[in-house]
Amino acid sequence: MKIAIITPFPPLRGGISKYSYNLYIDLSKSSEVCIFNFTRQYPSFLFPGTSQYLENYRINKSKNIFTVIDSINPFSWRKTADIIIQKKIDKLIFRFWNPFFLPCYIYIIKYLKKKSNIKIFSICDNASSHESFYFQKFLMKKFINSMDGVITMSKNVESQISTISKHSNIRVFPLPIIKDFQKGAIAKLKKNSLDKDKVTFLFFGLIREYKGIDILLNAINQIDNIKLKKTNFLIVGESYININKYKKILNEDRRKYVKWYNQFIPDKEVSSFFLKSDYIVLPYKKASQSGIIPMAYQFNKPVICSDVSGLKELINENTGFIFKNESVNELKEIIEECIENDKTFTGFIDMQKKLSTKNYAENILNFINE
Secondary structure (H helix, E strand, C coil): CEEEEECCCCCECCHHHHHHHHHHHHHCCCCEEEEEEEEECCCHHHCCCCCCECCCCCCCCCCCEEEEEECCCHHHHHHHHHHHHHCCCCEEEEEECCHHHHHHHHHHHHHHHHHCCCEEEEEECCCCCCCCCCCHHHHHHHHHHCCCEEEECCHHHHHHHHHHCCCCCEEECCCCCCCCCCCCCCCCCCCCCCCCCCEEEEEECCECHHHCHHHHHHHHHHCCHHHHCCEEEEEECCECCCCHHHHCCCCHHHHHHEEEECCCCCHHHHHHHHHCCCEEEECCCCCCCCCHHHHHHHCCCCEEEECCCCCHHHCCCCCEEEECCCCHHHHHHHHHHHHHCCCCCCCHHHHHHHCCHHHHHHHHHHHHCC
16 A cells, blocks of 8 residues: 655654654555655745754655645645656545645645545644634635545544534544654753752743743742742743743743743754653643643653643643643642652553554554555
């Protein structure tokens, strides 16, 4: 069986690219897999970060990796579809995460259905963008209705899809653990070594409005002074918004307990932050799912997260804590409990097995072969 995946792929940056690389490796163990990557994801004026590409990445020159899709060039869409037909692909999987790409995807699907009998599926990271998009619902419905099957990573996204389409062939497979974040690396931080006797809380990932970093900062403002002296807080990740508005939330006497790393973190440095931390905090106001929770479990770190759908399903009493969405007081109380009580968490091995990329790939293969 020949499988093609249309997705961001290294050297493009980001979690989706990383997850797609891991999926490609595991699917390739039993099937021939072709990747169709982007020559351009976003026009530069639409991209809020510093770069769309990994630094010093060695390009994979496999004959089955085609870097061909320009998101705003229809000629590249036609070329992509022609290569898929030429390669006699049996099953095509789209990675969907942003409605900006729907015109490209819908064109490719329409062309393929005229020229072949290929079965088409989608892995949907979400079904509604965190930012509004013109004609989003109309295009999303057209896209979903053209699928032979849809894969989501949470019940939340499955529910989103059900409000758009009556599609019946949907499966939920939780986001897996990325295997190659150098778990055994020596934990180092570029600046400001951490006091080992203090409890360290980590917020990790892109800083965006919906991730609720203001909830965490307001909780820090309320923590008892004596308890606060026993803590470190790390806020790590590139900000897609003005970071100064968040820094101003902190009371002046609290700022010395918070260390900011406002930058994209290369894979080789990810382990440094997780290994130095005691708890991973996700104060999200809304979510489809998050790759941070599987990453935390990879490093045997408990999670503190809001009770939003898409996150809470992966947390139990043996892996972390859940607080009411946007409740500064509940988050503050949990943080204080973590400072004072050294609780043992026993659920990481079970979650590592459940969320393995191997299981994820097997679930996808079984689904597209039904």
